[in-house]
Amino acid sequence: MTTLVVLVPVLPLLGALAPLTPLRARGLGLVLAAGGLGGFACAVAAAVHVAGHGTFETGSGFIYVDSLSSFFMLTVALVVVLASVGSIAYLRHEEQHDGLNLLQLRLYAAGFALFGGLMLASLETGNLGLLWVLIEASTLASAVLVGLEGKASSLEAAWKYIIVSSFGVTMALVATLFLYYASSPLALSPNQRLTWPALFLHAGALQHDSLRLAFLLGVIGYGTKVGLAPMHTWLPDAHSEAPSPASAMLSAALLNTGMYAIVRFQAVATPELGRYTNHVLLVFGFASIAIGALFMVRRGNFKRLFAYSSVEHMGIISVALGFGGVLGVYGALLHTLNHAIGKSVLFLTSGEVVQRWRTRDAGRVAGVLTRAPLVGGILLLGSLAILGSPPFGLFLSEFTIVRAGFRGSSWLAFLLLALLVLAFVGFARTTADMATGEPAPVDANAERQSVVAALPLVAGLAALLLLGVWIPGGLNSLIMHSIGAIT
Amino acid sequence: MSLPLAAESLSAASTSGALLDLSAVVMLLAAFACLGSKLFDRYVAYYALQSIVLSFAAGVVAFALHQPDLWALAVLTFLIKGVAIPFATRRFLLDRLELHRDVAISTGLSTSLIIGAFLTAFAYLAIRPHTLPHALVASAVVPLSTAIILLGGLTMVVRRHTIAQLIGWLILENGVFLGAITLTATFPFIVEAGIFLDLVAAVLIMITFVSGLAHRLATATAPELRELRH
Numbered sequence: 001m002t003t004l005v006v007l008v009p010v011l012p013l014l015g016a017l018a019p020l021t022p023l024r025a026r027g028l029g030l031v032l033a034a035g036g037l038g039g040f041a042c043a044v045a046a047a048v049h050v051a052g053h054g055t056f057e058t059g060s061g062f063i064y065v066d067s068l069s070s071f072f073m074l075t076v077a078l079v080v081v082l083a084s085v086g087s088i089a090y091l092r093h094e095e096q097h098d099g100l101n102l103l104q105l106r107l108y109a110a111g112f113a114l115f116g117g118l119m120l121a122s123l124e125t126g127n128l129g130l131l132w133v134l135i136e137a138s139t140l141a142s143a144v145l146v147g148l149e150g151k152a153s154s155l156e157a158a159w160k161y162i163i164v165s166s167f168g169v170t171m172a173l174v175a176t177l178f179l180y181y182a183s184s185p186l187a188l189s190p191n192q193r194l195t196w197p198a199l200f201l202h203a204g205a206l207q208h209d210s211l212r213l214a215f216l217l218g219v220i221g222y223g224t225k226v227g228l229a230p231m232h233t234w235l236p237d238a239h240s241e242a243p244s245p246a247s248a249m250l251s252a253a254l255l256n257t258g259m260y261a262i263v264r265f266q267a268v269a270t271p272e273l274g275r276y277t278n279h280v281l282l283v284f285g286f287a288s289i290a291i292g293a294l295f296m297v298r299r300g301n302f303k304r305l306f307a308y309s310s311v312e313h314m315g316i317i318s319v320a321l322g323f324g325g326v327l328g329v330y331g332a333l334l335h336t337l338n339h340a341i342g343k344s345v346l347f348l349t350s351g352e353v354v355q356r357w358r359t360r361d362a363g364r365v366a367g368v369l370t371r372a373p374l375v376g377g378i379l380l381l382g383s384l385a386i387l388g389s390p391p392f393g394l395f396l397s398e399f400t401i402v403r404a405g406f407r408g409s410s411w412l413a414f415l416l417l418a419l420l421v422l423a424f425v426g427f428a429r430t431t432a433d434m435a436t437g438e439p440a441p442v443d444a445n446a447e448r449q450s451v452v453a454a455l456p457l458v459a460g461l462a463a464l465l466l467l468g469v470w471i472p473g474g475l476n477s478l479i480m481h482s483i484g485a486i487t
Numbered sequence: 488m489s490l491p492l493a494a495e496s497l498s499a500a501s502t503s504g505a506l507l508d509l510s511a512v513v514m515l516l517a518a519f520a521c522l523g524s525k526l527f528d529r530y531v532a533y534y535a536l537q538s539i540v541l542s543f544a545a546g547v548v549a550f551a552l553h554q555p556d557l558w559a560l561a562v563l564t565f566l567i568k569g570v571a572i573p574f575a576t577r578r579f580l581l582d583r584l585e586l587h588r589d590v591a592i593s594t595g596l597s598t599s600l601i602i603g604a605f606l607t608a609f610a611y612l613a614i615r616p617h618t619l620p621h622a623l624v625a626s627a628v629v630p631l632s633t634a635i636i637l638l639g640g641l642t643m644v645v646r647r648h649t650i651a652q653l654i655g656w657l658i659l660e661n662g663v664f665l666g667a668i669t670l671t672a673t674f675p676f677i678v679e680a681g682i683f684l685d686l687v688a689a690v691l692i693m694i695t696f697v698s699g700l701a702h703r704l705a706t707a708t709a710p711e712l713r714e715l716r717h
Contacts, residue, residue: 022503130675136683140690159649163656166687167643170656173680174636174663180671190673269677 001056004046005065008073009121011038012080015113016220019106024093028109029088033114035191036077036084039120043077047478055485057126061195064126067481071333072260073123074478075340079252080116082341082456086245086348087112089453093355094243104148106241107263111144115249119257126196131261132176135225136169142254145246146238157203157234157241164234168224172261176219179268183211201272212276215269219263221279225258228284228318229291232311236295239307240360244351247303251310251347252340259336261319266321268487282322282412288315289419296426300351302362305430306346311384312423313339319416320401323408329483331400337475338393338467342386345460349379352453353434362430367439376435378457381432385464387424397454497669504624505651510544511631511665513537515607515706518638518658522603523646524594527586531573534661538568541661548668557668560687561680564664567685572657572692579696580650591647599645603638608632614619628669635662649695653688 018031047070050056054067065073091108094100100108115138139162147158176194183193183206192198198204239247266277284331292312296305311337320332350360351378352375359367369376385392398420405413497504517537521530530546542565549557594602610633639659643652667677 073639129674133676133679136687140683140686143690155694155697159691161651162687162691162694163643166684167640167656167659170660170663170684171683174666177663177674179666180674184671190675195674272544394716404488475699 001046001049001053002058002063003062004042004049005056005124007042008046008077008124009117009129011035011042011117012084012120013026013113015084016110016117018113019110023059024102025105027086028105029084029091030247031114032084032087032112033081033110036080036116039116040074040077040081043070043120044071046095047074048474051474052483055197057197060191061126061197062130063124065124065486066198067478068260068263068485069481071238071469071478073120075082075256075337075464076119076123076253078117078337079249079340079344080120082344082348082460083245083248083253084112084116085452085456086248086344086351087200089450090243090245090351092450100412101150104150107144108246111141112246112249114138114141115145115246116253119253120212122257123260127191127194128176128179128196128199129194129265131264132169132172135222135257135261136166137295138167138257139165142250143311146242148246149241151241154241155315157237161234164231165224168221168231170363171217172219172221173223175214175265178210178214178217179206182207192214196268201267206268206272208272210244210341211269211272214279215273218265219284222258222261222265222286223318225263226255226314226318227258227311228314229288229311231289232288235311236304239310239347240301244303244347244354247306247350248347248367251307255310255314256336256340259314260283263321263486270289270429270487278324280322281318284487285315285318285320285322286412286415286419288312288318289416289423290307290315293423293426295418296430298422298426299362299430301360301363302430302434303347303350303360305362305427306324306343306350309346309402309423309427310339312344313343313386313421316398316401316416317366319412320404321463323401323404323448325404325407325411326483326487327400327407327475328404329486330479331397331404333479333482334467334471335394335397335401337350338397339386341460341463341467341469342382342392342394345378345464346382346386346455348453348456349375349382351381352457362434365434366437368435371439373448374454374457378433378461379434381461382457383428385461387427388420391468392464396468418478481487491633496569497548498626499624501551501624503547506547507544507624507669508627510540510547511628511635511669513540514544514661514665515631515635515638517549518635518642518662519600519603520660521654522642523538523600525592525596526587527589527650528580529576530583530589530651534654534657535573536656537661538564538572541665542569544665545668548672554672554676556675557672560579560659560664560668562680563678567600568657568661572685572688575689576650576653576690582693586650589646589648589651591644591651593647594645599641602645603641606637606641607634610637625669629666632669634664635659638662640658649651650668653691656691657688660688699710 012035015032050070057064118138160371227235292308295308316330388394388398517533541563546562611630614630642655655666
């Protein structure tokens, strides 16, 4: 099992060595995809093992995999697979059209591999200090991807990304320090005082005031990574400037990693602080949904539109955690998975559109359905899916969350529904206009649909459809066990 | 509230406690000096001073509590934050891009100093009364370090120039470490955290350098940044 757990992050990380070889775009992409697939296979095997034998812990808590970690690992590993297969097509396209030089291609491969591997590693540790270090390291790796294209705007986005999220991560460090201080009444060794299972076991005995500060700062700090409003300001810039497979990773994997840290903090804080944790998450969650929905009404850069949709969905997950109870947490976890798949599909689709139209402005894109039927179809269906229409998975998870809301105070649930409708209108208006209408005259080197590029799109959409009509028994029990691990 | 273990924090009465207290005051003054200055050169100088005092403070705690981790932190802080970052900022950013006077300030100097004073008072009110036992030097230093964190954040808010924001963030980070060594001297990840945040600073300096963003922003500021927002 130790080997398996170590392989989950290490296989994707191996891709960081590929730039040292003379491989070019195609080879680099294949190495990334192979690493991603290997990591995903190991993550599945680890989840099966955890389901059968219970929580796995070794190295005095430095390696710690329970149901919650394996659920998030599966989600992130799946996104890495989709994005790395998308990278094959992206890298080849950039090489053929001289979009990136060889150094940039290599930087992309190294950054991508490090980013994916470090995120997976951060989900496997029970030590909150190590968690902080790994999340910070993955931020640095992903900044390479954001600034990759080297234009003034992408460097500026990278700068903003690093400074804002480092500010957040510094707050998360202070949160970790206060959590450590809150555990000073416990008779534990320094490392145990940062180890999640030990903290969770003694959660009721933590110092109240320090714990409250720790939780609040933790939500602000890791919430900056998650993109909770008002700490979301880096997110639209970074998502729109990064190459599309990297945007998919940022939106569907990085945000979830941050959310994972918040879930852990909430679980530690709840026994002592009670409903306070729920209220904090509700406030940040509703703020994010409102900001996301309002900015989506605006037409413009479609990658920014998708980014604001991520803010909205992270808000929904936060609200679900705020509603709490088995139903709320179930909805939150299911929604995490669904959103991860859906947003990967949409960002990869946006990459296809950018390659064909050479613009990120939604107003200048029309008739995707006519010119590239597959991309257009997936753009439309993917939009419907991400907006929570049946029969896709997000409908089911949002429905669960709204139901959890009605168990508490129904006006909050109504507010949530109203914001979801607003988001629907804003989002669908833009993407529907992009997909339909008269296409602009085809330019000379119009491309044919490549099979590799279509693969993650179709697979992701199929998975969403499947999750909308049927939740596999294994997944269901994994989520139920995750809820058991944090309550 | 039960008193933390002896290995956790210094008592206020000891010599080491007094030295730590003094260092914290000097660091706060450096943060204020930075907030009240308009010359890039000065920002860097005050930051270097603050970092060297921080490394001294880390050394004091390491000596008093026999923490080998903190010795490492003291040396690293001195070498990287006290020497390397100021040197790199001067050499690669200020000299190359010919930056002297910071004109991209959204709030007047005196106004920002007054806000800074309010933030310092707030830090005392927010932290002092209930979280910390009075016998420890932490009850004096943690509010100071909170004030330094807030002042660093304020610098990032009122200054629009990338380098000033960078310095603001570095000051904030110094405040975090001052609090960390005072309150939780046994925190196991202190050195790793220091190294990773230094890496962030290095990357930020690199980006600013590579993009020449600094040069562009020295002459024209906020309206150009709005470009990204559409």
